[in-house]
Amino acid sequence: MVLENDNSELxxxxxxxxxxxxxxxxxxxxxxxxxxxxxxxxxFQAQKCVSxxxxxxxxxxxxxEAKRLGRxxxxxxxxxSVKIPIMKEIVNAKFEQNPELQKxxxxxxxxxxxxxxxxxxxxxxxxxxxxxxxxxxxxxxxxSELREKERAMAERKR
Numbered sequence: 001m002v003l004e005n006d007n008s009e010l011x012x013x014x015x016x017x018x019x020x021x022x023x024x025x026x027x028x029x030x031x032x033x034x035x036x037x038x039x040x041x042x043x044f045q046a047q048k049c050v051s052x053x054x055x056x057x058x059x060x061x062x063x064x065e066a067k068r069l070g071r072x073x074x075x076x077x078x079x080x081s082v083k084i085p086i087m088k089e090i091v092n093a094k095f096e097q098n099p100e101l102q103k104x105x106x107x108x109x110x111x112x113x114x115x116x117x118x119x120x121x122x123x124x125x126x127x128x129x130x131x132x133x134x135x136x137x138x139x140x141x142x143x144s145e146l147r148e149k150e151r152a153m154a155e156r157k158r
Contacts, residue, residue: 012125021104022139025063028101030094039063043090045070047117048079071108087124088138105143106150113139117150 015023024040033052037043037059045066054073055114058066095102114137115125122131
C-alpha cells in the first residue's frame with residue numbers, strides 16, 4: 001500500500017502486490033557465499049548455519065520451506081551480531097544481480113519503505129506501525145547506494 005506520512009513523504013508500507021519484489025519471499029535467484037539460492041529468504045536462513053554443507057540444503061527451498069528449516073538449525077554463535085550486516089549483503093546481491101528488480105527498486109524514488117506485516121515481525125518490519133523495520137531500512141540504504149553508483153557511472157561516461 002502506498003500512502004503519505006505527516007511530512008507528505010511517500011510511504012510504501014506493505015511488500016505485497018506491486019511491491020512484492022521488495023519482499024525476501026519474492027522468487028529471484030541470488031548467488032551468495034558461493035551458493036545459488038532461489039530467493040533471499042533461503043539465502044538468509046542458510047547463513048544461520050555454521051558449515052557450508054548445511055547452508056547448501058537451503059539452495060533448493062522456497063521461502064516458506066527455508067524459513068521453517070531456519071527455525072530448526074543450530075545457530076552460529078555470532079548470529080545476533082552478524083544477522084543485520086548479512087541481510088544487507090543479501091539484499092544488495094538481489095538487486096545487483098537482478099537488473100529488472102534494481103530498476104523497480106530505484107523507481108520507488110525517495111519513498112519510505114516499511115515492511116508492514118500481520119505475522120508479528122517487529123525486527124525486520126513493523127506491526128501496526130511499530131517495530132525496527134530493519135528490512136525497510138536496508139532496502140532504502142541499498143537503493144541509495146545503487147543510485148550513487150548509477151550517478152558515478154554517468155559521471156565517468158561524460
